[in-house]
């Protein structure tokens with residue numbers, strides 16, 4: 001295997017976002033729809049998954065499910081500060 005010294009290494013990462021209206025994705029952990037609810041500001045975790053340095057797919061989780069799954073793609077960035 002040849003190693004290229006200057007290659008940027010793209011790693012999978014996760015971010016926390018508000019669930020948007022019209023969201024049609026399914027949570028990878030519980031299999032349920034990541035659904036927007038008007039009166040509740042639910043959060044989702046969106047993961048950009050890289051395999052061998054190449055972007056492979058996007059995975060969606062409910063924020064709680066992501067934690068339950070053991071944060072498979074690391075700590076979601078915007079999540080940290082406010083937890084009761």
Ligand SMILES: [Zn+2]
Nearest residue numbers: 027030062065
């Ligand atoms: Zn879920």
